[in-house]
Amino acid sequence: MKYLHIAHGGKLVNLIVDKSRAETLKTLSRNLESVTLPDPSISDLELLMNGGFSPLKGFMNKTDYESVLDRMRLGNGTLWPIPICLDISEKEANTFNVGQSVAVRDSEGFMLAIMHIENIWPIDKEREAEILFETQDHTHPGVNHLFNKKGTHYMGGPLEGIQLPLHSAFKRYRHTPAELRNLFKKMGWRRIVGFHTRNPLHRAQYEMTLRAMAEAKASLLLHPVTEQIRSREIDYFTRIHCYLDIAKYYPPNMMLLSLLPLSMRMAGPREALWHAIVKKNYGCTHFILGHGHADPGDEKNNTLQYKPEEGRKLLNRFAKEIGIEIVSFEQMVYLYEDDIYVPNNEIPPDSKPMTLSNDEFHEKMRTGRRIPEWFTFPEIVETIRHAYPPRHKQGFTIFLTGLSGAGKSTIAKVLYARFMEIRSRPVTLLDGDIVRMNLSSELGFSKEHRDINVRRIGFVASEITKNRGIAICAPIAPYTSTRRQIRELIESYGGFIEVHVGTPLDICEGRDRKGLYAKARAGIIKGVTGIDDPYEAPDNPEVFIDTSDMTPDESVQEILLFLERAGYTK
The missing domain is CATH 3.10.400.10 (Sulfate adenylyltransferase)
Incomplete structure (x- = not known):
């Protein structure tokens, strides 16, 4: 030691x-x-x-x-x-x-x-x-x-x-605490304010760091984490290019970019305190505490999970013990009339502030919608668009889920033929039985093995989507948590269209080509979805289809119409 x-x-x-x-x-x-x-x-x-x-x-x-x-x-x-x-x-x-x-x-x-x-x-x-x-x-x-x-x-x-983990990219922006402290000393920096982030810097964060530098009379350590928190968020390589894009906006020799190999937990105030300790270890004298630091947020309601004031109280309580000064900010908002960003507690009377949350920004990014000029810098938009093109140029996955006999495979085959006819993107059909034969032949039909098979389908679909192709999947996929994880994975690369083929169980049993339902009813086999293993129906699928009164062609038409309305076709 x-x-x-x-x-x-x-x-x-x-x-x-x-x-x-x-x-x-x-x-x-x-x-x-x-x-x-x-x-x-x-x-x-x-x-x-x-x-x-x-x-x-x-x-x-x-x-x-x-x-x-x-x-x-x-x-x-x-x-x-x-x-x-x-x-x-x-x-x-x-x-x-x-x-x-x-x-x-x-x-x-x-x-x-x-x-x-x-x-x-x-x-x-x-x-x-x-x-x-x-x-x-x-x-x-x-x-x-x-x-x-x-x-x-x-x-x-x-x-x-014995040796630190190897990193192949952006090596010159990686430093140990000792290396960074020596670098500060070499540059003559005695006061360093650390900014911890997991997202690209947009105008609000840029203005906040400038204010923090002025308040602390310090140079800036831009210290982004390298680990991606959610699969739907902007990937590591694109984020680093965004930081390099924004570097030129800072005064010369007053900002240093260093990548932090930290895996965030998103634990709110506790995590903010943890980040302050880590920044102290890396040589910072000050720490920027922004609005909602290490907060995962509530995507449905666009609110924070933790109270911002709790984070401020906790850090101020322990700042002296850590040996670091806290520079805290309210949410930064945009004033259109003055073309400036100010903290929420400095909004002049009668002003109408404008904000755009990270979740809203990610939605615009994924859907190819225009990102407001007041929100970020043109270089950032260009870098992000390079990695995340408009929807009509993105890859996407059609994920059909439903009971055995619901009509998923038939719809998938017709859909595959239509996409091959259209020829807009490469297309791959990942039917559950096909994947089981070629990728999962060693698996049985236990609940665990069926779930593994679905996850493999999701992984292959994500690779196809990443490379801007079309993946058509047709597994039963009965579990909500697995479908949610597959969605999060695929949406980090392109579109995910969940199609619930919600044909009623009695209709599916009448089509029992494989004899599964009959054997399950007779007690010969166990674990059949819909009989003695639950099917957790999607709450909010992009498309709902009931093939008891729709032909395969009509079902496919519903999916194609959704793709047209959502901007995946042009």
């Missing part, structure tokens, strides 16, 4: 061992079990090893985890509001033992560190969700990740780092 004593704040933990120890660990690793980390945990690992998460010396043990949840402090009393834990599967939890050392690897098998296990314990996901996110609603991205992507257990213990 090494500590680096550098100006602008405290001790930085450096978990990277020296060359001699690294060679010893590599030799020892040949006889060790391995644990492979997903991308969010890789991000945590990098910040643990490079000192960004100082004073942590590894993934939290159970004592620190419980203490952080209960009182936002480590077991030794050090302020720390967010659990940094390594989640593992139940199988791994039964394989590893306390006191054992394991090799920590990335998805390609490269060994990054050795972990010495202190604790393994089951995750109480309901408790963690309520304390950390104040909700168990799966539409919250942090809750969704906790329940649907994390393993069943946590494993904690100190780390010995």
Whole structure:
């Protein structure tokens, strides 16, 4: 364990061992079990090893985890509001033992560190969700990740780092805390205000950073996260190009772009406090707290999930303990008459402020609608349009869902023929039976295996959509959560049109070509959707079709009309 004593704040933990120890660990690793980390945990690992998460010396043990949840402090009393834990599967939890050392690897098998296990314990996901996110609603991205992507257990213990994760793009914009602090010193920066963001900078955020620089009398560290929070948000590469586009608008030598390998949890005030600690570790003297910091928002109602004043209270309460000054702002709004942005609490009487939320902006971006000139810079629009073209140039997925015998496959085949006739884009038919034969032949028909098959269909469709083709999918896809996840994945690349083929069960049973319903009614087979396994009907599909009184051609016509109205055809 090494500590680096550098100006602008405290001790930085450096978990990277020296060359001699690294060679010893590599030799020892040949006889060790391995644990492979997903991308969010890789991000945590990098910040643990490079000192960004100082004073942590590894993934939290159970004592620190419980203490952080209960009182936002480590077991030794050090302020720390967010659990940094390594989640593992139940199988791994039964394989590893306390006191054992394991090799920590990335998805390609490269060994990054050795972990010495202190604790393994089951995750109480309901408790963690309520304390950390104040909700168990799966539409919250942090809750969704906790329940649907994390393993069943946590494993904690100190780390010995061998090498930091590899990054292939934008390498010159990546810095460790020690490198960044040395760079500040070299440039003569003594006051640095850090701005943490997960979105491109538009005019409101740009004006806010200028105000913060003036108020703090400081230079700006633009410190965006590299991990994408939601699949529907702007991708990493496009976001970085947007930051490079806006750099020229800042005064010379007063702004520095550095990419932060942090995986956000979207935990509101707690997370804002966490970001302030991380910014302090990276050498910042000031921290910008904007409106709704680390808030996932409520997409349906276009409101915030957490109260902004709670974040301000929390940071102001602990700012002195962290050793950083907080520069907080109300929501920035546009005054058309004066062509300026001001905080919400500075709006003159009789003025009519204008705003555009990130969700509204993303909707305009995905649908190809005009983005107002007052909202952002022309370079940003051009960069985003390059990655997200108008709808008539986007790829899209037609996702037909419904009971067996509802008519999905027939509609899909007719639709495929019509698109081949139109020849506007490459088109691929991903019928459930076809995919099961070619991609999922090893799967059975359990609930778990059927869900895996649907997810595979969604992944292939997302790749087709990404490359601006048309994917036609026709699985049963009975579960709302799976369809929602597939939608989120595909909408990050193009359009997702959910077609509920809602033909009633009695009609479907009358068409029982495969004999599934008859066997299920007779008790010969189990788990048939609609009989002894539920079908969760879509609440708000783009198109609803009932083939009990519609021909396949009429059904296809409904889908094509929707595509025309939505702007996917031209």
